[in-house]
Amino acid sequence: MRQAIERVYSDHRQGLYTLALAITRCPGRAEDAVQEAFARLWSRRTGPVGDLVPYVFAAVRNAAIDQVRRRPPEVSEQAVSIYNGLPEDPSAASVTAEQHRILEAAVLALPQDQREAVVLKIYGGLTFQQVAETVDAPLQTVASRYRRALEQIGRRVRPRLEANDA
Amino acid sequence: MRDDIESLLERMPLRKPPASLDARVLWRVRRPRQVVIAWAVAAGALAAAAVALFFAVRTEPRAPAGGPTAAPAVAQADVPAPTDGVSPAEAAAALPVGGAETDVVPVQIERQWTHLAYEGVVAPEGEPMAKFRRQVVDQLEWVDPDDGAHMEMTVPREDVILIKADVY
Numbered sequence: 001m002r003q004a005i006e007r008v009y010s011d012h013r014q015g016l017y018t019l020a021l022a023i024t025r026c027p028g029r030a031e032d033a034v035q036e037a038f039a040r041l042w043s044r045r046t047g048p049v050g051d052l053v054p055y056v057f058a059a060v061r062n063a064a065i066d067q068v069r070r071r072p073p074e075v076s077e078q079a080v081s082i083y084n085g086l087p088e089d090p091s092a093a094s095v096t097a098e099q100h101r102i103l104e105a106a107v108l109a110l111p112q113d114q115r116e117a118v119v120l121k122i123y124g125g126l127t128f129q130q131v132a133e134t135v136d137a138p139l140q141t142v143a144s145r146y147r148r149a150l151e152q153i154g155r156r157v158r159p160r161l162e163a164n165d166a
Numbered sequence: 167m168r169d170d171i172e173s174l175l176e177r178m179p180l181r182k183p184p185a186s187l188d189a190r191v192l193w194r195v196r197r198p199r200q201v202v203i204a205w206a207v208a209a210g211a212l213a214a215a216a217v218a219l220f221f222a223v224r225t226e227p228r229a230p231a232g233g234p235t236a237a238p239a240v241a242q243a244d245v246p247a248p249t250d251g252v253s254p255a256e257a258a259a260a261l262p263v264g265g266a267e268t269d270v271v272p273v274q275i276e277r278q279w280t281h282l283a284y285e286g287v288v289a290p291e292g293e294p295m296a297k298f299r300r301q302v303v304d305q306l307e308w309v310d311p312d313d314g315a316h317m318e319m320t321v322p323r324e325d326v327i328l329i330k331a332d333v334y
Binding site for chain 2: 002006013017018021034037039040042080087099103104122150158
């Protein structure tokens, strides 16, 4: 069990941290949530019957939600994005500064459930089945949330990117 | 359209988890599981065993006593209010009742705190908690009003108390 948990952590640490950060919007709390989730997992005597990956993601998600419930963010507290700033060297960046700014705003504007679907699918690398197990929702529901999220991002991003290109 | 948005999102640079996260998570996972000893249960089992032993000895055949058989007047002594765990009422209720042969009366149940030690801040569930170790001695006395048979029992126990603490 311990080795399996360690393997999930090492394979998915970026996705787990990004999920926690997307919920808490605070790096410190995201870190606390991930640690707390693994503490809870390790204290349980039995693991899941099926796939361990969504089980771990669900534990991190629950711990992050608990963090926010226990200590709601203060008004003065600035929400932190899941995205890093661009490197100083523009040639090293995978997206332009404009794309970065627009996409970041579009993802931040998504409803929580859609943002979670995007984070879990794209940054967690999970299948729809695993996303559904993580958020405890039907497969069709999470697929639909993901599709709507991409459509919403596309509606916000595409005209502005096309205007910038022109 | 969907694919190009997915592709753009995949290329966005993510905020990296801090290096300290690895240490925190792996330390937690590699640490042996804590074994929680239910001290109250152990003390209860010990008390039950002692009471059972007491009645096993008491029910052995005895020669008829030549002296008076009237039970001495026994009243329940002042009982200090317990702070937690087994209350005097619960302790009395735990004793077997029914036949005249097994009727006993608790005469004193006293609880003494022998030691309360602060052991610093721990994080068993990832949340800071102040840890206290409390050692308590329960002294119980019973008497059988039928023949004045008397039993005393001392049950030491140890509790670990965790109190949520805000540590910054």
